[in-house]
Amino acid sequence: MWLTFLHMFRKRVTIQYPEEKAKLPPRWRGRIVLTRDPDMGERCVGCYLCAAACPVDCISLQATEDENGRRYPEFFRINFSRCIFCGFCEEACPTYAIQLIPDFEMAEYNRQNLVYEKKDLLIDSQGKYPGYNYYKVAGLAIGGKDKGQAENEDVPVDIRSLVP
């Protein structure tokens, strides 16, 4: 009885959710988002690695290309009613596009509403990995970046030159 009484003066562990929000660490695996690169271009290049890594096969997408050769997903769908928030997709992503963020507030009364399309997933932020721009490293020429303009690239070879 006395012990119980003492506990009344202790700091409370229980928080008054939802009035008070839980504090989540930045690496907490919650809602999945698609991020943008520093130039605000879509980071996702539609490589299908997240979909292949997904153990419950809840990601599907279709890659397409803009007129300058930059790839992006035509549609990108995650069925969150199947997602187990394992983070494999984030691990597989070669462009830091898909990220799990510290947010779990996505409960729905209707299961159909848990199917997120690209418009629901894409955010205007770089997420946890600021500064990375896949196309600055890749050898592919896209609009605004020609051959030889990526990091660590020489200018294109002049194949008609005879200079050794």
Place this chain on the structure above:
Amino acid sequence: MATIVIDGKTYEIPTGKNLLETCLTLGFDLPYFCWHPALGSVGACRQCAVKVYKDENDTRGRLVMSCMEAVTPNQRISISDPEAKAFREQVIEWLMTNHPHDCAVCDEGGSCHLQDMTVMTGHDYRRFRFKKRTHRNQYLGPFINHEMNRCIQCYRCVRFYKDYAGGKDLDVYASKSNVYFGREEDGILESEFSGNLAEVCPTGVFTDKTLKEHYTRKWDLTMSPSVCQHCSIGCNTVAGERYGTLRMIANRFHGQVNGYFLCDRGRFGYEFVNADKRIRQAWTGESVVSPEQLLNHMAPAWNQSKKVIGIGSPRASLQSNFALKALVGADNFYHGVSDNEHDLADLAIRIFREGSVRTPSTREVEKADAVFILGEDITNTAPILALAVRQAVRHEPGKAADAVHIPGWHDAARREMAQQSKGPLFVTSVHTTKLDELARDVYRAAPDDIARLGFAVAHRLDPQVPDATDLPEAVAQLADRIAQALLAAERPVIISGACCESGCVMKAAANVAWALQKKKQQTGLVLTMLECNSLGLAMMGGHRLHAAFNAVMNGHADTVIVMENDLYRHGKADEVDAFLSKCQRVIVLDHLLHKTVSKASVIIPAGTFAESDGTLVNNEGRAQRFFQAYEPTDIIRESWRWLLTLGHRIGNSRMAPWQNFEDVTLAMDREEPLLRGVAGVTPPSAFRIAGQRIARETHRYSGRTSQQANINVSEPKPPEDPDSPLSYTMEGFHGQPPSSLIPYFWAPGWNSVQSVNKYQAEVGGSLRDDDPGVRLLEPRTEGTLPYFVGVPERFRPLDDHLWIVSLHHIFGSEELSAHAPSVAQRVPQPYILLHPSDAAALGVETGHPLVFTIESQSYRLPVKLSDVLPVGIAGMPYGIDGVPYADLPEWAIVPRGNQRQNLNDLSYAKRHA
């Protein structure tokens, strides 16, 4: 057989191979790039290093490139030696110094030989910190995408394109680490085999541009074994589907038919399946109807009609044609081909069944040491056969290499030794063919003159054959030369076919082959056909198309079912018009909109090859099965299934017990004497491996619970396949199934198409448990047909007339592939090809319109000139939009007066100049 020791273990292996092939056959994973089973060795990439020891006391050994080292008895080698392993890893590291950071946006990723080999060697960390060299890409046409940064300089592309396929416009430029593989300048790749670059290239330099339009990784495709529908060779393909559309066609290795390669028509023609012109709804003259309404509409109409006739199709499967035949009755079943085509296909069957000469497979043509082509332009009508002939001419020069013990796989050395010398190849044709450059002699003449040459050659081989009299001196000498060359060969092959549309040329070819057979046991005779199932349809028996026209015009029948056939491609427009308008009901089953469909009163949506199961008979008489790649959307069904449903509804007693594909096939096997054995082409649909179906999807397939979640979050039950032992899901057997059921090639560690090595009993040889398909036509050994007699008369030009022949084009002459957007870009404009002297006589020049009539059908086509065309003959492209059908070859009447008037029509001339 010899014994060799690999890493201390003893193996029994055949000799005559190189070490790399041997190690791969034994199941070792040894990395390689420049070696290819069809291209041989050059030793360019230094990737396949192994240690070879002098004897059992030798502990140091020496590093050798296994692809350049012949197997010798009692050899001792090591693959896992640390020094050899380190060497291989280092080579990859060098190759990767300039490889871009591209895999995520590279179409090769997931089926990339470079990825596989990098993982296999264990190289994983980049130490090179300097700049990467870069290259600019080229536009290479609608089929192939170029991304030169990814190149690892293995030289496979130019070795395939130039050395193997005889292309002229892909080469290697610049030097040292700057070498560049491409064209001299941007432009469309000219070779008919350019699509193979996507498979031959071990990285993503050359990739399939049509796949890029709707890109899907290999692991995400639902794949099934299929057979190419675009010519009579019947190459085996893999058809891959995703999200309800066909995404790509890849080569499916077949040791006898297509080997490792496909032509561009076969590889890129598939897009007609996704075309906007697809028929996806049933229609009854008033409105779009459901299947049930359709059957309710059809059944009473059927009973009311006087008689129903069925017109089959040479591009539909055996099952569909057989179901139609059963539905309307054998007496009312007509072949939907022109009478000439009908006769030629019947003639081919007669030659093969009653003659003494066997028809060889494409692989056997590759091994021929003398080839005589009569009248066919095989590069355009049966491209893979032309590729085989290109290999065949290497045999005779190869004998010199054999004499100095250069083995067959030592490609670079053998080519160096052969230089420009070629084996005996004789090409006779109406116009130039791409094989002319390899031929020892080329003879361009009218089909009748080609037949005369054939008779003359046969007469020289066996005097029993009637000779062609009063041959010009030069032609007689040519006949002597051809006869001598054929007699000097071990395995001569005669090639002709239905595409030059002349029965006497085919008869002459048969005479040559039969006469030769008496002296050379291994003679072969190849006859190409016009469409993928021409021979199968002919083996089924049925009446001529004109008989169908007569039946309706004379009032014996009033309803016609046209199945997967555009009659305007097989009959003259005015006749077909009259026929279709006389019919009370025209029921058309097809998958694409065409002119016949527009005249139909009932349209039923049929499935394409990707949505159907079926069997085709290729020009070799080989029955081959293709499988449904995916369940069709909307109410599309296979033609045979529609006909079966209809048969059940109208109470056709013969069709009553048939429920599925297997029932139809078994009935056909029983009832059609020439098709006996077709049921054995694949294992039955109840076939299981360890109780499991064979999965059409890879174990890495993705998106199962999300693909259709936008429609409904609860996943639907996957479709079940009642017709085959394959499943539509990733659940099932993923190992090596029987060869006719291989949906895709994959082996652990081998994601690229190179994994086919693991499916072969011996690398480069046939598939394990033999190549798929059943040969239905074998020659008779005794009591064979007598020689054909009736040597045609010499061709004589007529004033004011032109003898019109068909010229075939790889892109455009075949109906279905021309609907693929990429192929459509390569289809030529309509034209009429004239000899300059004929053009001068008619007063026309290049680009001018020429007005002429063929059997009262008038044409107006822009003129093209060619000085190699025989005088008095004109060539017209076969099957191209804008060139109405005529039963060729035929005389055209050219009214002279009209030409003058047409010359004034400058706007027309300018448009076509």
